[in-house]
Amino acid sequence: MNTVGKPPANPGRDDVRIMTLQAHILEQQAHHPQAGGTFSWILSALSISAKIIADKVRRARLENVLGSLGSENVQGEVQQKLDVLANEVLLRTLGGREGVAIVASEENEEPVILREDSQGIPRYCVLFDPLDGSSNLDVCGGVGTIFSILAHDGRAQRAEDSLLQAGVRQVAAGYVLYGSSTVFVLTIGKGVDMFVLDPSIGAFMRVEQNLRVPSGNKTYSVNEGNRKTFPEGYRHYLDWAQSSGYSSRYAGAMVADVHRILLKGGVFLYPPTLKSPEGKLRLMYEANPMAMIMEQAGGKTMAGPKARILDIQPTAIHQRTPVILGAADQVDAVLTHLASG
Ligand code: AHG
Ligand code: MN
Ligand code: MN
Helix, strand or coil: CCCCCCCCCCCCCHHHCCCEHHHHHHHHHHHCCCCCHHHHHHHHHHHHHHHHHHHHHHCCCCCCCCCEEEEECCCCCEEEHHHHHHHHHHHHHHHCCCCEEEEEECCCCCCEECCCCCCCCCCEEEEEEEEECHHHHHHCCCEEEEEEEEECCCCCCCHHHHHCCCHHHCCEEEEEEECCCEEEEEECCCCCEEEEEECCCCEEEEEECCCCCCCCCCEEECCHHHHHHCCHHHHHHHHHHHCCCCEECCCCCHHHHHHHHHHHCCEEEECCCCCCCCCCCEHHHHHHHHHHHHHHCCCEEECCCCCEHHHCCCCCCCCECCEEEECHHHHHHHHHHHHHC
């Protein structure tokens, strides 16, 4: 039958509806009272930041902003020029939002207090890794932005008192992957939704709702260069996986590795090492938001044989944690070996 020129049979159907991130946020706001106006404005600031950073990442070589800045951040890590630029973009966009009380970033030693009193408005703390995997930039590898949103405690005496909440209390979390396309993944505690930037119209378009991490994918993602200094249980796991038909995939950017696992299954590991006995990844703006997304997609996330990442009570904004996250079946396979290691 020739259907050219005819309207779709049912243009209101969910699978044919065009939904932008902006419209999705408004839809959520209508369904969930906790997603009120000030909160929605924060998500919109993150969406604008993502578009600006995506543009900077794409033009980095042309505008000569690749390479290191010659400085180190609070973690003692070399800052790339784009780490600093992305941080400024986020600080500027979030800074204008009434609902943001405090921001904390990988690139700033101290949290930035924007608004102290609540004035009857629900306010939030936003924590972020402005550019994750930034050493991939020079080689056109995938990089990302990770964010975590917590409710601000207006009674807190110090910024830390409001910020240092366990990951289980996150109101929302997400990441942006600047890869072959720019992808925005978001949870506000009701499943995980995915949006892709359409550069021709400058909008994030919803492409997936309620993502579920698939099981049965025999793939692990870990920096095996560190294997000799992993605790014994992790080495047992790798021995077992390598004799059980597993594949290895490692992008060197958590956002890129976690995104692959969210869509395809498998497990991501950053164990303790001799160099980083607490693990390398940061609890509050890398592990917690990724753990919330993974659990909201039906996956599992642990900081070791016993501790669930989201239950860790933080004691410092930049504290680190070991990370095991991915499909529940694949995380359980790791845990079996940690228990016997
Ligand atoms: P960042 O660029 O924000 O410092 O993060 C880099 C992190 C993370 O993205 C990645 O999973 C990990 O570092 C890679 O570390 P190794 O090079 O030690 O494998
Ligand atoms: Mn990072
Ligand atoms: Mn970073």
